[in-house]
Amino acid sequence: MSDQKNGPRHVACIMDGNGRWAQARGRPRLFGHHAGAQRVRDVVKACPDLGVEYLTIFAFSTENWKRTQTEVAGLMKLFRRYIQSEARELLAAGVRVRFIGDRVRLSPKLSKMMDELELLTSRNDKLHLTIALNYGGRDEIGRATKRLAKEVAAGRLSPDDVDETTLARFLDTCFLPDPDLVIRTSGEARISNFLLWQSAYAEYEFIDTLWPDFTPAVFAETVGRYGNRERRFGAVTA
Numbered sequence: 001m002s003d004q005k006n007g008p009r010h011v012a013c014i015m016d017g018n019g020r021w022a023q024a025r026g027r028p029r030l031f032g033h034h035a036g037a038q039r040v041r042d043v044v045k046a047c048p049d050l051g052v053e054y055l056t057i058f059a060f061s062t063e064n065w066k067r068t069q070t071e072v073a074g075l076m077k078l079f080r081r082y083i084q085s086e087a088r089e090l091l092a093a094g095v096r097v098r099f100i101g102d103r104v105r106l107s108p109k110l111s112k113m114m115d116e117l118e119l120l121t122s123r124n125d126k127l128h129l130t131i132a133l134n135y136g137g138r139d140e141i142g143r144a145t146k147r148l149a150k151e152v153a154a155g156r157l158s159p160d161d162v163d164e165t166t167l168a169r170f171l172d173t174c175f176l177p178d179p180d181l182v183i184r185t186s187g188e189a190r191i192s193n194f195l196l197w198q199s200a201y202a203e204y205e206f207i208d209t210l211w212p213d214f215t216p217a218v219f220a221e222t223v224g225r226y227g228n229r230e231r232r233f234g235a236v237t238a
Contacts, residue, residue, distance in 0.1 A: 006227035008180035010054035012202070013043070014194055017186030017210030030074040035212035037082055044095060046216035047127050050223050054128045054176060058194050062102070062136035076110060079133065083113045087120060094126030100172035101135030102143065130176060137196030144170035173198055181226050183219075185211045 015036055022032030040057060047055050060075060090097055099114045106114075114133070147170045151157040157166070168174065178198045182191070187208040191199070205222050 007051040007223055008203075008226045009052070010056070010177050010179045010181075011047075011052050011223065012056040012058070012179040012182045012195055012199070014058045014182070014184040014192060015040070015211040015214075016184060016188055016192075018212060020186065021210040021212045029071055030078070032212060033075060033078055037078060039212055039214050040082075041086065042216050043214070043219050044090075044127065044129060045093070046219055050220055052127070052223065054130070054179075056100075056130040056132065056173075056176070056179060056195070058132045058135065058192075060101075060133050060135070061193060062134060062139050063193065065105070076107065080110055080113060083117050087117055090117075090129070091121050091124065094124045095129050096121045096124040096127070097129045097131065098175065099131050099133050100140070101133045102139060103134065105134055128176070130173070132194070135172070135194075137193045139193075140172050141167075141197055144172075168197070171197060178202065181205065181223065183207065183222055185209050185214050 018032035018036040019029035020032070021035065022029050025031075044055065047053075059079065064075070065072060097117050099118065103111050103114070144167060148157070148162065148167060152159055152162070173195070176198070178200070179195060179202045181204075182195070182199050182202045183205045184191070185207055187206070189206045191204075195202075203226055205225065207218075207222060209218055
């Protein structure tokens with residue numbers, strides 16, 4: 001167990017490596033995505049004991065539409081199945097679920113299920129689980145600035161009052177604290193357009209473990225290393 005006092009309050013995960021994990025076993029990529037969904041369940045359960053209050057996971061990016069039609073369709077089916085199978089357990093565990101990203105391209109059925117899960121868990125506060133679905137950091141900032149510009153054009157907001165705090169109120173994550181720790185699995189050392197604005201001062205952990213192998217023990221070890229870091233936010237310690 002990590003030192004909760006010094007541990008991260010908000011952890012964000014780029015869940016990479018599902019496809020490679022499956023291919024290494026001679027299985028289709030969707031087999032890896034199903035294994036990855038099991039890991040989400042395990043990590044969610046592990047958060048409270050590690051002192052993690054907020055968990056944000058990158059489920060599907062705005063760029064993931066470039067994948068094969070078979071994989072995209074399979075992922076959308078997996079998202080629907082996850083919501084359907086996990087809803088009652090998440091409610092009972094005190095997990096509040098919210099989604100970020102642009103829902104316009106998602107099917108009405110999936111969007112409705114997302115709305116229902118958000119409403120069902122809206123009174124929970126043991127863990128705040130945010131799922132980034134059809135999400136991209138640049139897309140989010142673009143949509144936020146458009147909404148902000150409309151407020152200025154309507155005269156409800158003065159241009160002189162616009163600053164970084166104002167813009168943050170228009171982001172998808174306006175209800176979240178900024179992430180303290182961002183974890184990317186699978187050995188890739190890039191942030192892939194994830195929480196670009198919010199992660200300005202986050203600590204990063206790039207680990208070689210593929211997401212389906214990201215057990216609660218590996219998660220605890222990774223979270224535990226956070227307590228050894230000194231966060232100065234641009235300042236210099238005395």
